[in-house]
Amino acid sequence: MIDLPVEFGPKMLSRSLRLRPALYDRLLALPGVRSVAFSACGLMSGWQKTGPASTPERPAQKSDYTRYTYVTPHYFETLGIRLVAGRAIDETDRAGAAPVMVLSETAARTLFGGANPLGRMVSGSYTFQGKSAAQVVGTTSASARAIPMPSRSTCRFPSPSSP
Secondary structure, eight states: OOOOOOOOOOHHHHHHHHHHHHHHHHHHSSSOOOOEEEEEEETOSOOEEEOOOSSSSOOOOOOOOOEEEEEEHHHHHOOOOOOEEOOOEEEEEETTSSOOEEEHHHHHHHTTTTSSTTTOOESSSSSSGGGGGEEEEEOOOSOOOOSSSOOOEEEEEEEEEEE
16 A cells, blocks of 8 residues: 655646556566555555535534545555445546545444445535535445554545546
């Protein structure tokens, strides 16, 4: 799993989009490598993006701490994060496709209580904004196979630079 810096601006993002497929192929070809994924603001990152998360039924609370991570396909497999329900981010989740997200169990519980979050909408604002909302397509366990993970509220979105 590689956490490359988030690059802002069209020129820098374009460079990143060109770099990632070649890097992905080269890493996957290394002996012993079974899975490769990229993330921005991910588990191995030196920085985090946090913010509010709301649903049509529940505005974000000031005490909420929601971490946003942008991931490529195979992220959960690469880190050994178990999918509890639904599906992971995959190759169909690209720019122009319907916006989706995968929630940690903690985020799902915070936002939906005991209700099933699959198919529900979440927006990254204090009050729900349907135009910027993403559909929940999966939930994950709060721990990884080899990396201790705090039980925190996390929303994972498809990276615009999926290989």
